[in-house]
Ligand SMILES: CC(C)[C@H](C(=O)O)[C@@H](O)C(=O)O
């Protein structure tokens with residue numbers, strides 16, 4: 001298996017090299033041969049190559065079996081008016097790989113309930129999976145730009161979805177719900193948005209093909225409320241790109257730290273893209289204290305979804321669980337372990 | 352002063368008539384003469400007049416000094432694919448009145464911290480005001496519709512803002528921040544959206560005109576996180592229509608019940624529109640048990656913003672505070688008071 005590493009900016013390189021140690025250890029145990037290739041993305045790519053994602057890098061990713069990404073961006077490149085921005089590298093990579101489904105599981109580790117702003121009783125039983133559409137909607141729709149008319153300025157973004165873009169992600173979401181607790185929540189704004197009405201219609205039609213799954217539809221404003229007031233009521237949530245961006249960050253709070261949460265971005269006949277959901281955290285970059293667990297758990301998702309190594313995935317997840325249960329904590333969780341020490345702690349507990 | 356009442360659907364009529372009792376009592380004390388006129392909006396208007404907002408009703412609102420609305424919608428009209436929907440009445444009213452600024456204050460009453468899913472220590476000092484843009488963005492931009500092309504369906508909504516739409520609401524938001532704790536947070540997605548980049552540019556330029564206000568810009572995903580993890584850090588938040596819809600419902604959770612929260616929608620040279628932020632709550636409609644406080648506090652905002660009666664506004668707010676502090680609770684807050692009893696409790700405490 002050939003893996004492209006895209007460490008990116010800020011703490012990206014630190015967490016990616018930590019996760020690579022875990023990947024190597026699992027591969028050793030499973031007699032899997034892994035080869036790696038490293039490329040630039042984001043701000044560091046802008047500095048070195050004048051673009052946030054070079055064609056060479058994109059092609060290397062397209063040829064790989066899986067891609068592991070750290071994070072992009074930082075204050076050095078933080079001018080939203082600049083013609084090139086680090087985030088464009090990430091968006092171009094997602095689009096270029098065609099990874100339309102971004103899976104973001106949110107779990108609450110019993111040992112970490114104190115780290116969450118929510119009351120402990122609200123967190124009981126929280127185990128949800130957000131499936132965010134990743135290559136459509138407001139992020140990519142055209143027209144997108146600024147237009148001058150009669151001395152006035154108009155700025156436009158377009159929320160656009162084709163039926164087949166909605167169908168493929170709903171199909172995957174129904175399957176995921178079927179393999180879990182059998183509940184799928186479509187989050188939309190069908191009382192206001194035409195695009196949401198199409199999502200809702202396609203979902204309702206598709207539901208008859210998945211009799212074991214219960215489909216519910218919830219308006220995005222209500223969903224933002226329920227994620228905090230009744231988070232345990234959700235199983236699989238599926239939603240469009242922008243709503244998914246907002247709701248997954250909100251849901252991340254439940255777990256106690258953004259640093260813990262992994263993601264997998266999947267498409268059809270394309271390598272999966274794996275990344276922690278946290279950002280480049282410039283304030284702690286270079287200090288070796290970032291929480292590597294979000295990236296380590298992303299590697300577990302890679303084993304599961306790109307290599308069909310469910311056992312390997314479970315082994316990593318259980319090692320992380322045990323490390324947390326036994327009190328291992330990085331700074332973001334109120335502890336003092338370094339990135340390397342936390343990684344060691346997981347390695348030692350790998351079955 | 353002439354007021355148009357739009358009770359609407361579900362619990363709307365119950366909470367509006369409760370709030371009218373408060374309004375009458377305050378008017379009596381302040382020697383203010385109020386006249387009323389009642390009209391239909393939403394589902395009941397669709398049933399009686401075939402439209403969710405008739406031209407007559409809109410004109411009556413435009414001629415009034417202020418408009419008090421209950422809620423619209425319900426299962427009877429809940430087909431998002433229907434050609435006419437109750438929500439369209441509300442959207443047409445907002446647009447028709449030109450009330451571009453929707454003010455949604457979120458307070459946490461010390462006596463209600465146990466009703467919130469957040470830990471008590473997180474709620475300390477929470478006192479924020481969301482200013483949501485209400486007549487632009489994805490709700491109204493054109494094109495908006497469904498298009499067939501080569502046997503495939505494409506659905507489109509348009510996020511569009513003109514510079515003057517952004518300027519007028521930012522101007523108001525800076526002023527509101529200046530009259531409060533001096534902090535203004537612009538919530539946008541400037542790393543992805545062109546419209547957000549225009550918001551950010553105009554806000555940054557305008558900041559020099561308000562030296563007493565500190566402007567910060569926060570990405571919408573981060574804001575969704577911080578509203579739960581550090582809610583006390585916010586003072587005034589300003590944002591576009593769709594983000595505001597999501598974030599205000601999320602923020603409402605802090606207070607312990609949606610039933611408590613008021614809103615004012617303001618424009619230039621137009622009557623203000625006042626409504627609780629909760630919906631029509633069809634499950635409890637007609638039972639006389641809805642919480643009237645969101646509508647009563649909306650009446651306080653009417654006294655403040657439409658009639659410049661700050662004293663009257665304060666009197667209502669303090670009466671509500673005292674009723675809550677002395678243990679008065681409707682069903683949503685874990686008590687057993689009816690709508691009428693809670694209203695009586697506030698009336699008795701009106702200074
Ligand atoms: C960096 C940014 C473009 C990105 C997004 O909005 O998708 C990030 O917030 C995320 O959620 O992965």
Ligand SMILES: CC(C)[C@H](C(=O)O)[C@@H](O)C(=O)O
Nearest residue numbers: 191192221438441442596628
């Ligand atoms: C009913 C709906 C159209 C409305 C909105 O989205 O604006 C509601 O959610 C609100 O927040 O007032």
